[in-house]
Amino acid sequence: MLKIILFCSSGSSTSMLIGKIEEAAKARGIEVVVDAYPEAQMEKYVEEADVVLLGPQVKFILPKAKKICSEKGVPVDVINPVVYGMMDGEKVLDQALSMANK
Protein backbone atom coordinates (compact mmCIF):
# COMPACT_ATOMS: atom_id res chain seq x y z
CA MET A 1 0.00 0.00 0.00
CA LEU A 2 1.23 3.46 -0.91
CA LYS A 3 0.59 6.44 1.33
CA ILE A 4 0.68 9.75 -0.50
CA ILE A 5 0.49 13.02 1.42
CA LEU A 6 -0.23 16.28 -0.36
CA PHE A 7 0.63 19.66 1.09
CA CYS A 8 -0.49 23.12 0.08
CA SER A 9 -1.14 26.38 1.88
CA SER A 10 -4.18 25.27 3.83
CA GLY A 11 -4.75 21.78 2.50
CA SER A 12 -7.95 22.77 0.75
CA SER A 13 -7.11 22.75 -2.94
CA THR A 14 -4.91 19.66 -2.60
CA SER A 15 -7.77 17.89 -0.87
CA MET A 16 -9.72 18.18 -4.13
CA LEU A 17 -7.07 15.96 -5.67
CA ILE A 18 -7.51 13.18 -3.12
CA GLY A 19 -10.60 11.70 -4.73
CA LYS A 20 -9.11 11.97 -8.22
CA ILE A 21 -5.97 10.08 -7.24
CA GLU A 22 -7.92 7.41 -5.39
CA GLU A 23 -10.18 6.95 -8.39
CA ALA A 24 -7.21 6.54 -10.69
CA ALA A 25 -5.61 4.04 -8.33
CA LYS A 26 -8.80 2.03 -7.95
CA ALA A 27 -9.16 1.73 -11.71
CA ARG A 28 -5.65 0.29 -11.87
CA GLY A 29 -6.13 -1.93 -8.86
CA ILE A 30 -3.47 -0.20 -6.77
CA GLU A 31 -3.99 0.33 -3.06
CA VAL A 32 -3.30 3.92 -2.03
CA VAL A 33 -4.14 6.18 0.86
CA VAL A 34 -4.10 9.90 0.08
CA ASP A 35 -4.24 12.74 2.58
CA ALA A 36 -3.86 16.51 2.30
CA TYR A 37 -2.66 18.92 5.00
CA PRO A 38 -1.49 22.53 5.34
CA GLU A 39 2.25 22.84 4.78
CA ALA A 40 2.67 24.25 8.29
CA GLN A 41 1.92 20.78 9.64
CA MET A 42 4.39 18.99 7.42
CA GLU A 43 6.68 17.81 10.19
CA LYS A 44 3.78 16.20 11.97
CA TYR A 45 2.71 14.05 9.05
CA VAL A 46 5.80 13.33 6.99
CA GLU A 47 6.61 10.21 8.96
CA GLU A 48 3.46 8.38 7.85
CA ALA A 49 4.07 9.15 4.20
CA ASP A 50 5.67 7.05 1.48
CA VAL A 51 5.60 9.95 -0.93
CA VAL A 52 5.12 13.68 -0.31
CA LEU A 53 3.81 15.97 -3.04
CA LEU A 54 3.49 19.76 -2.94
CA GLY A 55 0.92 21.86 -4.76
CA PRO A 56 2.67 24.09 -7.32
CA GLN A 57 1.46 27.21 -5.49
CA VAL A 58 3.78 26.41 -2.58
CA LYS A 59 6.78 25.29 -4.62
CA PHE A 60 8.80 27.96 -2.85
CA ILE A 61 8.78 25.80 0.28
CA LEU A 62 10.50 22.96 -1.58
CA PRO A 63 13.90 23.61 0.04
CA LYS A 64 12.31 23.47 3.48
CA ALA A 65 10.23 20.44 2.52
CA LYS A 66 13.30 18.63 1.19
CA LYS A 67 15.08 19.15 4.47
CA ILE A 68 12.18 17.80 6.52
CA CYS A 69 11.50 14.88 4.19
CA SER A 70 15.07 13.77 3.64
CA GLU A 71 15.51 13.38 7.40
CA LYS A 72 12.77 10.78 7.29
CA GLY A 73 13.85 9.35 3.95
CA VAL A 74 10.63 10.30 2.22
CA PRO A 75 10.79 11.45 -1.42
CA VAL A 76 9.24 14.86 -2.10
CA ASP A 77 8.46 16.81 -5.25
CA VAL A 78 6.17 19.47 -6.69
CA ILE A 79 3.14 18.57 -8.81
CA ASN A 80 3.27 19.91 -12.36
CA PRO A 81 1.13 23.09 -12.53
CA VAL A 82 -0.91 22.04 -15.58
CA VAL A 83 -1.55 18.58 -14.13
CA TYR A 84 -2.60 20.28 -10.91
CA GLY A 85 -4.90 22.75 -12.63
CA MET A 86 -6.63 20.00 -14.56
CA MET A 87 -6.85 17.95 -11.36
CA ASP A 88 -5.43 15.01 -13.30
CA GLY A 89 -5.37 12.17 -10.76
CA GLU A 90 -3.81 9.73 -13.23
CA LYS A 91 -0.71 11.81 -13.79
CA VAL A 92 -0.24 12.65 -10.13
CA LEU A 93 -0.49 8.94 -9.36
CA ASP A 94 2.10 8.19 -12.04
CA GLN A 95 4.41 10.74 -10.48
CA ALA A 96 3.91 9.33 -6.99
CA LEU A 97 4.52 5.77 -8.16
CA SER A 98 7.72 6.64 -9.97
CA MET A 99 8.99 8.57 -6.94
CA ALA A 100 8.21 5.67 -4.62
CA ASN A 101 10.15 3.23 -6.80
CA LYS A 102 13.32 5.27 -6.73
Added chain:
Amino acid sequence: MSKFTDSLEEKLMPIAGKISENRYLTSIRDGFMLAVPLITIGAVFLLLAFLPIPGYSDFMAKAFGPNWNTFFMRPFEATMSIMSIFVVFGIAYSLAGHYKIDGLNTAATALVAFLIFTPFIVNYTPEGAKKAIQVSGGIPVDWMGSKGLFVGILTAILSVEIVRFVIKRGWVIKMPKGVPPAVERAFSALIPAAIVAIIIDVIRMLFAMTSYGTIHQFIYTVLQIPLTRLGDTLPATLIANFFEGLFWSFGIHGANVVGSVMGPIWLALAAENLQAFQAGHPVPHIITQQFHDMYMLVGGSGSTLGLVLAMLFFSKSRQVKTVGKLAIVPGLFNINEPVIFGLPIVLNPIMVIPFILTPMILATLTYIVMSIGLVGHPTGVVIPWTTPPIIGGLLVSGFSGAVWQIIELVISFFIYLPFLRVVDRQYLEQEQAMAVESQKG
Protein backbone atom coordinates in the same frame (compact mmCIF):
# COMPACT_ATOMS: atom_id res chain seq x y z
CA MET B 1 8.89 32.62 -21.73
CA SER B 2 10.26 36.11 -22.19
CA LYS B 3 13.40 37.34 -20.50
CA PHE B 4 11.38 39.82 -18.48
CA THR B 5 9.09 37.25 -16.89
CA ASP B 6 12.04 34.94 -16.36
CA SER B 7 13.93 37.52 -14.40
CA LEU B 8 10.82 38.55 -12.49
CA GLU B 9 10.17 34.97 -11.47
CA GLU B 10 13.78 34.66 -10.41
CA LYS B 11 13.28 37.62 -8.11
CA LEU B 12 9.87 36.64 -6.76
CA MET B 13 10.57 33.03 -5.83
CA PRO B 14 13.26 33.87 -3.27
CA ILE B 15 11.04 36.57 -1.74
CA ALA B 16 8.22 34.08 -1.27
CA GLY B 17 10.72 31.56 0.00
CA LYS B 18 12.20 34.06 2.48
CA ILE B 19 8.82 35.06 3.82
CA SER B 20 7.74 31.45 4.15
CA GLU B 21 11.00 30.61 5.86
CA ASN B 22 10.87 33.59 8.20
CA ARG B 23 10.15 31.79 11.42
CA TYR B 24 8.46 34.79 13.03
CA LEU B 25 6.06 35.50 10.19
CA THR B 26 5.13 31.85 9.78
CA SER B 27 4.65 31.27 13.48
CA ILE B 28 2.46 34.36 13.73
CA ARG B 29 0.39 33.05 10.82
CA ASP B 30 0.21 29.52 12.20
CA GLY B 31 -0.45 30.81 15.69
CA PHE B 32 -3.44 32.73 14.44
CA MET B 33 -4.71 29.48 12.95
CA LEU B 34 -5.31 28.31 16.51
CA ALA B 35 -7.26 31.46 17.28
CA VAL B 36 -9.35 31.84 14.15
CA PRO B 37 -11.91 29.06 14.72
CA LEU B 38 -12.45 30.31 18.26
CA ILE B 39 -12.75 33.93 17.13
CA THR B 40 -15.25 32.80 14.50
CA ILE B 41 -17.40 31.12 17.13
CA GLY B 42 -17.31 34.23 19.32
CA ALA B 43 -18.14 36.53 16.42
CA VAL B 44 -21.10 34.44 15.29
CA PHE B 45 -22.50 34.35 18.82
CA LEU B 46 -22.18 38.12 19.01
CA LEU B 47 -24.05 38.38 15.73
CA LEU B 48 -26.83 36.20 17.16
CA ALA B 49 -27.08 38.51 20.16
CA PHE B 50 -27.53 41.54 17.91
CA LEU B 51 -29.21 40.18 14.77
CA PRO B 52 -30.06 43.23 12.67
CA ILE B 53 -33.70 42.22 12.26
CA PRO B 54 -36.41 44.62 13.49
CA GLY B 55 -38.26 43.25 16.48
CA TYR B 56 -35.74 40.44 17.04
CA SER B 57 -34.57 41.51 20.46
CA ASP B 58 -38.12 42.28 21.68
CA PHE B 59 -39.25 38.88 20.53
CA MET B 60 -36.33 37.15 22.23
CA ALA B 61 -36.86 39.14 25.43
CA LYS B 62 -40.50 38.06 25.52
CA ALA B 63 -39.64 34.46 24.85
CA PHE B 64 -36.61 34.01 27.10
CA GLY B 65 -36.69 36.90 29.57
CA PRO B 66 -34.80 40.21 29.67
CA ASN B 67 -31.39 38.58 30.08
CA TRP B 68 -31.74 36.37 27.02
CA ASN B 69 -28.66 37.64 25.26
CA THR B 70 -26.24 36.65 28.01
CA PHE B 71 -26.52 33.17 26.50
CA PHE B 72 -24.92 34.48 23.31
CA MET B 73 -22.63 37.01 24.94
CA ARG B 74 -20.76 34.55 27.15
CA PRO B 75 -19.16 32.62 24.28
CA PHE B 76 -18.28 35.96 22.68
CA GLU B 77 -16.67 37.23 25.87
CA ALA B 78 -14.78 33.97 26.32
CA THR B 79 -13.34 33.96 22.81
CA MET B 80 -13.22 37.12 20.71
CA SER B 81 -12.81 39.57 23.57
CA ILE B 82 -9.86 37.67 25.03
CA MET B 83 -8.35 36.59 21.71
CA SER B 84 -4.86 37.82 22.57
CA ILE B 85 -4.54 35.05 25.15
CA PHE B 86 -4.77 32.25 22.65
CA VAL B 87 -2.90 34.20 20.02
CA VAL B 88 0.04 34.38 22.47
CA PHE B 89 -0.32 30.70 23.18
CA GLY B 90 -0.63 29.73 19.53
CA ILE B 91 2.34 31.79 18.32
CA ALA B 92 4.62 30.62 21.13
CA TYR B 93 3.59 27.01 20.54
CA SER B 94 4.26 27.19 16.85
CA LEU B 95 7.58 29.05 17.21
CA ALA B 96 8.69 26.54 19.86
CA GLY B 97 7.87 23.78 17.40
CA HIS B 98 10.08 25.49 14.88
CA TYR B 99 12.99 25.41 17.34
CA LYS B 100 12.06 21.86 18.39
CA ILE B 101 11.66 22.81 22.04
CA ASP B 102 8.75 21.74 24.24
CA GLY B 103 5.71 23.54 22.83
CA LEU B 104 3.28 23.24 25.70
CA ASN B 105 5.64 24.42 28.43
CA THR B 106 6.99 27.24 26.31
CA ALA B 107 3.52 28.43 25.32
CA ALA B 108 2.42 28.43 28.96
CA THR B 109 5.52 30.43 29.85
CA ALA B 110 4.73 32.97 27.12
CA LEU B 111 1.22 33.31 28.48
CA VAL B 112 2.63 34.04 31.92
CA ALA B 113 4.92 36.66 30.38
CA PHE B 114 1.94 38.29 28.68
CA LEU B 115 0.10 38.42 32.01
CA ILE B 116 3.14 39.88 33.80
CA PHE B 117 3.04 42.72 31.28
CA THR B 118 -0.64 43.28 31.97
CA PRO B 119 -1.59 45.47 34.93
CA PHE B 120 -4.13 43.64 37.09
CA ILE B 121 -6.25 46.72 37.36
CA VAL B 122 -9.78 47.01 36.04
CA ASN B 123 -11.66 50.22 35.46
CA TYR B 124 -15.05 50.15 37.11
CA THR B 125 -17.75 52.79 37.18
CA PRO B 126 -19.95 52.29 40.23
CA GLU B 127 -23.65 53.09 39.89
CA GLY B 128 -24.26 56.78 40.27
CA ALA B 129 -20.56 57.67 39.98
CA LYS B 130 -19.35 59.97 37.23
CA LYS B 131 -15.79 58.71 37.00
CA ALA B 132 -14.42 55.20 36.77
CA ILE B 133 -12.47 53.94 39.71
CA GLN B 134 -9.60 51.51 39.45
CA VAL B 135 -10.13 48.15 41.06
CA SER B 136 -7.21 45.85 41.64
CA GLY B 137 -7.23 42.07 41.57
CA GLY B 138 -8.75 41.55 38.14
CA ILE B 139 -7.37 40.77 34.72
CA PRO B 140 -8.47 43.61 32.44
CA VAL B 141 -10.32 42.13 29.48
CA ASP B 142 -9.55 45.37 27.70
CA TRP B 143 -5.93 44.32 27.10
CA MET B 144 -6.81 40.68 26.41
CA GLY B 145 -8.75 41.48 23.26
CA SER B 146 -7.78 43.32 20.08
CA LYS B 147 -5.91 46.04 21.97
CA GLY B 148 -3.46 43.53 23.39
CA LEU B 149 -2.83 41.77 20.12
CA PHE B 150 0.51 43.30 19.18
CA VAL B 151 1.93 43.04 22.69
CA GLY B 152 0.79 39.42 22.58
CA ILE B 153 2.64 38.75 19.33
CA LEU B 154 5.83 40.41 20.55
CA THR B 155 5.69 38.77 23.99
CA ALA B 156 5.23 35.33 22.48
CA ILE B 157 8.27 35.75 20.25
CA LEU B 158 10.42 37.29 23.00
CA SER B 159 9.54 34.56 25.51
CA VAL B 160 10.34 31.73 23.11
CA GLU B 161 13.65 33.36 22.20
CA ILE B 162 14.60 33.61 25.87
CA VAL B 163 13.61 29.99 26.49
CA ARG B 164 15.60 28.87 23.47
CA PHE B 165 18.63 30.86 24.56
CA VAL B 166 18.52 29.37 28.04
CA ILE B 167 18.11 25.82 26.77
CA LYS B 168 20.89 26.29 24.25
CA ARG B 169 23.22 27.37 27.04
CA GLY B 170 22.29 24.20 28.87
CA TRP B 171 20.92 26.10 31.86
CA VAL B 172 18.34 23.47 32.66
CA ILE B 173 17.99 21.09 35.56
CA LYS B 174 19.09 17.67 34.43
CA MET B 175 17.63 14.62 36.04
CA PRO B 176 19.51 11.37 36.65
CA LYS B 177 18.70 8.50 34.35
CA GLY B 178 15.55 6.57 35.17
CA VAL B 179 13.46 9.61 36.09
CA PRO B 180 10.13 9.50 34.21
CA PRO B 181 10.10 11.85 31.20
CA ALA B 182 7.08 13.77 32.52
CA VAL B 183 8.94 14.62 35.72
CA GLU B 184 12.06 15.51 33.80
CA ARG B 185 10.10 17.82 31.53
CA ALA B 186 8.56 19.68 34.46
CA PHE B 187 11.99 20.30 35.96
CA SER B 188 13.69 21.22 32.74
CA ALA B 189 11.05 23.88 32.09
CA LEU B 190 11.66 25.44 35.47
CA ILE B 191 14.74 27.57 34.88
CA PRO B 192 13.80 28.85 31.39
CA ALA B 193 10.37 29.89 32.69
CA ALA B 194 11.89 31.61 35.73
CA ILE B 195 14.31 33.55 33.57
CA VAL B 196 11.49 34.61 31.25
CA ALA B 197 9.49 35.81 34.25
CA ILE B 198 12.42 37.80 35.63
CA ILE B 199 13.33 39.48 32.33
CA ILE B 200 9.72 40.30 31.49
CA ASP B 201 9.16 41.70 34.96
CA VAL B 202 12.22 43.95 34.64
CA ILE B 203 10.92 45.22 31.29
CA ARG B 204 7.54 45.85 32.92
CA MET B 205 9.18 47.91 35.66
CA LEU B 206 11.13 49.94 33.11
CA PHE B 207 7.91 50.80 31.32
CA ALA B 208 6.29 51.71 34.62
CA MET B 209 8.85 54.52 34.88
CA THR B 210 7.83 56.02 31.54
CA SER B 211 4.83 58.20 30.89
CA TYR B 212 3.12 55.29 29.14
CA GLY B 213 2.97 53.31 32.36
CA THR B 214 2.69 49.92 30.71
CA ILE B 215 4.14 48.21 27.67
CA HIS B 216 0.54 47.65 26.58
CA GLN B 217 -0.11 51.37 26.37
CA PHE B 218 3.26 51.99 24.74
CA ILE B 219 2.92 49.38 21.98
CA TYR B 220 -0.69 50.29 21.41
CA THR B 221 0.13 53.98 20.94
CA VAL B 222 3.45 53.68 19.15
CA LEU B 223 2.99 50.57 17.03
CA GLN B 224 -0.52 49.20 16.87
CA ILE B 225 -2.45 52.40 16.18
CA PRO B 226 -0.14 53.68 13.41
CA LEU B 227 0.18 50.25 11.78
CA THR B 228 -3.52 49.52 11.83
CA ARG B 229 -4.36 53.01 10.57
CA LEU B 230 -1.98 52.40 7.70
CA GLY B 231 -3.51 48.99 7.02
CA ASP B 232 -6.92 50.63 6.93
CA THR B 233 -6.03 52.84 3.97
CA LEU B 234 -6.98 52.03 0.40
CA PRO B 235 -3.49 52.60 -1.08
CA ALA B 236 -1.89 50.12 1.34
CA THR B 237 -4.56 47.60 0.47
CA LEU B 238 -4.11 48.09 -3.26
CA ILE B 239 -0.35 47.61 -2.93
CA ALA B 240 -0.86 44.46 -0.87
CA ASN B 241 -3.28 43.19 -3.46
CA PHE B 242 -1.00 44.02 -6.35
CA PHE B 243 1.68 41.82 -4.81
CA GLU B 244 -0.80 39.09 -4.04
CA GLY B 245 -1.79 39.01 -7.71
CA LEU B 246 1.80 39.32 -8.91
CA PHE B 247 2.92 36.33 -6.83
CA TRP B 248 0.03 34.23 -8.08
CA SER B 249 0.86 35.19 -11.67
CA PHE B 250 4.03 33.20 -11.22
CA GLY B 251 2.22 30.34 -9.57
CA ILE B 252 3.23 31.35 -6.04
CA HIS B 253 0.54 31.34 -3.37
CA GLY B 254 0.20 35.12 -3.10
CA ALA B 255 -2.47 35.16 -0.41
CA ASN B 256 -0.21 33.08 1.79
CA VAL B 257 2.80 35.35 1.28
CA VAL B 258 0.97 38.68 1.63
CA GLY B 259 -1.23 37.35 4.42
CA SER B 260 1.84 36.62 6.53
CA VAL B 261 2.53 40.34 6.61
CA MET B 262 -0.95 41.86 6.50
CA GLY B 263 -2.90 39.23 8.45
CA PRO B 264 -2.18 40.47 11.97
CA ILE B 265 -3.03 44.06 10.99
CA TRP B 266 -6.24 43.15 9.18
CA LEU B 267 -7.33 40.87 12.01
CA ALA B 268 -6.67 43.59 14.58
CA LEU B 269 -8.83 45.96 12.52
CA ALA B 270 -11.58 43.35 12.37
CA ALA B 271 -11.43 42.89 16.12
CA GLU B 272 -11.67 46.66 16.70
CA ASN B 273 -14.73 46.74 14.46
CA LEU B 274 -16.35 43.93 16.37
CA GLN B 275 -15.75 45.64 19.68
CA ALA B 276 -17.34 48.84 18.44
CA PHE B 277 -20.24 46.81 17.05
CA GLN B 278 -20.73 45.13 20.41
CA ALA B 279 -20.69 48.45 22.22
CA GLY B 280 -23.31 49.76 19.81
CA HIS B 281 -20.95 52.33 18.27
CA PRO B 282 -20.59 52.82 14.51
CA VAL B 283 -18.03 50.42 13.07
CA PRO B 284 -14.81 52.42 12.47
CA HIS B 285 -12.89 50.52 9.80
CA ILE B 286 -13.69 49.56 6.23
CA ILE B 287 -10.62 47.50 5.47
CA THR B 288 -10.34 44.40 7.60
CA GLN B 289 -9.60 40.75 7.02
CA GLN B 290 -13.17 40.33 5.77
CA PHE B 291 -12.88 43.20 3.33
CA HIS B 292 -9.99 41.31 1.80
CA ASP B 293 -11.51 37.83 1.97
CA MET B 294 -15.07 38.62 0.98
CA TYR B 295 -14.98 41.68 -1.26
CA MET B 296 -11.60 41.45 -2.98
CA LEU B 297 -11.47 37.70 -3.45
CA VAL B 298 -14.88 36.78 -4.81
CA GLY B 299 -14.14 33.19 -5.77
CA GLY B 300 -10.51 33.24 -4.64
CA SER B 301 -7.45 35.38 -5.37
CA GLY B 302 -8.11 37.53 -8.42
CA SER B 303 -11.89 37.34 -7.86
CA THR B 304 -12.12 34.60 -10.44
CA LEU B 305 -15.68 33.39 -9.84
CA GLY B 306 -16.93 35.78 -12.52
CA LEU B 307 -14.27 34.37 -14.84
CA VAL B 308 -15.30 30.80 -14.10
CA LEU B 309 -18.92 31.63 -14.93
CA ALA B 310 -17.76 33.19 -18.19
CA MET B 311 -15.73 30.05 -18.91
CA LEU B 312 -18.73 27.83 -18.33
CA PHE B 313 -21.21 29.75 -20.42
CA PHE B 314 -19.27 31.70 -23.04
CA SER B 315 -16.35 29.55 -24.10
CA LYS B 316 -16.09 27.36 -27.16
CA SER B 317 -12.78 25.54 -26.70
CA ARG B 318 -12.71 22.21 -24.95
CA GLN B 319 -9.82 23.19 -22.67
CA VAL B 320 -11.56 26.25 -21.26
CA LYS B 321 -14.89 24.47 -20.83
CA THR B 322 -13.25 21.54 -19.04
CA VAL B 323 -11.41 23.79 -16.58
CA GLY B 324 -14.60 25.79 -16.07
CA LYS B 325 -16.47 22.65 -15.03
CA LEU B 326 -13.63 21.61 -12.73
CA ALA B 327 -13.38 25.04 -11.18
CA ILE B 328 -16.97 25.99 -10.48
CA VAL B 329 -17.63 24.02 -7.29
CA PRO B 330 -14.34 24.85 -5.51
CA GLY B 331 -14.73 28.41 -6.85
CA LEU B 332 -17.95 28.78 -4.88
CA PHE B 333 -15.81 28.25 -1.79
CA ASN B 334 -13.15 30.71 -2.98
CA ILE B 335 -10.69 27.96 -3.92
CA ASN B 336 -9.39 28.61 -7.41
CA GLU B 337 -6.22 26.68 -8.09
CA PRO B 338 -7.88 24.84 -10.99
CA VAL B 339 -8.42 28.13 -12.87
CA ILE B 340 -5.05 29.54 -11.94
CA PHE B 341 -3.09 26.50 -13.06
CA GLY B 342 -5.56 24.93 -15.48
CA LEU B 343 -6.67 27.81 -17.68
CA PRO B 344 -3.89 28.83 -16.93
CA ILE B 345 -3.48 32.30 -15.48
CA VAL B 346 0.05 31.54 -14.32
CA LEU B 347 2.59 33.01 -16.76
CA ASN B 348 -0.19 33.83 -19.19
CA PRO B 349 0.40 37.49 -20.13
CA ILE B 350 -3.17 37.95 -21.34
CA MET B 351 -4.92 36.59 -18.26
CA VAL B 352 -2.50 38.12 -15.76
CA ILE B 353 -3.78 41.63 -16.57
CA PRO B 354 -7.38 41.15 -15.42
CA PHE B 355 -6.22 38.82 -12.66
CA ILE B 356 -4.22 41.61 -11.02
CA LEU B 357 -6.59 44.44 -11.94
CA THR B 358 -9.97 42.96 -11.00
CA PRO B 359 -9.42 42.78 -7.21
CA MET B 360 -7.88 46.26 -7.25
CA ILE B 361 -10.89 47.67 -9.08
CA LEU B 362 -13.28 45.79 -6.79
CA ALA B 363 -11.41 47.01 -3.71
CA THR B 364 -11.65 50.61 -4.85
CA LEU B 365 -15.35 50.34 -5.68
CA THR B 366 -16.12 48.52 -2.43
CA TYR B 367 -14.24 51.16 -0.49
CA ILE B 368 -16.31 53.87 -2.20
CA VAL B 369 -19.71 52.26 -1.68
CA MET B 370 -18.85 51.58 1.95
CA SER B 371 -17.55 55.11 2.52
CA ILE B 372 -20.75 56.69 1.22
CA GLY B 373 -22.81 54.27 3.25
CA LEU B 374 -24.46 52.25 0.48
CA VAL B 375 -22.97 49.03 1.79
CA GLY B 376 -22.41 48.29 5.45
CA HIS B 377 -18.86 48.19 6.80
CA PRO B 378 -17.71 44.71 7.70
CA THR B 379 -18.82 44.30 11.33
CA GLY B 380 -15.65 42.41 12.15
CA VAL B 381 -17.33 39.03 12.22
CA VAL B 382 -14.47 36.70 11.36
CA ILE B 383 -15.64 34.02 8.99
CA PRO B 384 -13.47 31.48 7.18
CA TRP B 385 -12.23 32.66 3.78
CA THR B 386 -13.91 29.61 2.28
CA THR B 387 -17.38 31.03 3.02
CA PRO B 388 -19.17 31.25 -0.34
CA PRO B 389 -19.87 34.70 -1.81
CA ILE B 390 -23.32 36.21 -1.08
CA ILE B 391 -23.53 34.21 2.16
CA GLY B 392 -20.21 35.80 3.15
CA GLY B 393 -21.42 39.31 2.34
CA LEU B 394 -24.62 38.67 4.24
CA LEU B 395 -22.70 37.60 7.34
CA VAL B 396 -20.14 40.40 7.38
CA SER B 397 -22.19 43.40 6.23
CA GLY B 398 -25.81 42.27 6.20
CA PHE B 399 -28.19 42.37 3.25
CA SER B 400 -26.34 45.19 1.46
CA GLY B 401 -23.16 43.12 1.52
CA ALA B 402 -24.84 40.19 -0.21
CA VAL B 403 -26.26 42.44 -2.94
CA TRP B 404 -22.89 44.11 -3.38
CA GLN B 405 -21.16 40.77 -3.88
CA ILE B 406 -23.62 39.95 -6.68
CA ILE B 407 -22.77 43.28 -8.32
CA GLU B 408 -19.06 42.50 -7.86
CA LEU B 409 -19.58 39.17 -9.59
CA VAL B 410 -21.14 40.94 -12.56
CA ILE B 411 -18.34 43.52 -12.69
CA SER B 412 -15.59 40.91 -12.52
CA PHE B 413 -17.39 38.86 -15.17
CA PHE B 414 -17.28 41.77 -17.60
CA ILE B 415 -13.66 42.63 -16.82
CA TYR B 416 -12.55 39.08 -17.50
CA LEU B 417 -14.75 38.35 -20.52
CA PRO B 418 -12.78 40.14 -23.28
CA PHE B 419 -9.50 38.62 -22.10
CA LEU B 420 -11.07 35.19 -21.84
CA ARG B 421 -12.38 35.51 -25.41
CA VAL B 422 -8.84 35.98 -26.71
CA VAL B 423 -7.52 32.95 -24.84
CA ASP B 424 -10.55 30.88 -25.78
CA ARG B 425 -10.09 31.67 -29.46
CA GLN B 426 -6.43 30.66 -29.28
CA TYR B 427 -7.33 27.30 -27.75
CA LEU B 428 -10.14 26.75 -30.24
CA GLU B 429 -7.79 27.34 -33.19
CA GLN B 430 -5.25 24.96 -31.69
CA GLU B 431 -7.89 22.33 -31.08
CA GLN B 432 -9.25 22.67 -34.61
CA ALA B 433 -5.76 22.46 -36.07
CA MET B 434 -5.12 19.31 -34.07
CA ALA B 435 -8.43 17.80 -35.20
CA VAL B 436 -7.54 18.46 -38.85
CA GLU B 437 -4.13 16.97 -38.30
CA SER B 438 -5.48 13.80 -36.75
CA GLN B 439 -7.93 13.41 -39.65
CA LYS B 440 -5.07 13.63 -42.11
CA GLY B 441 -3.11 11.08 -40.14
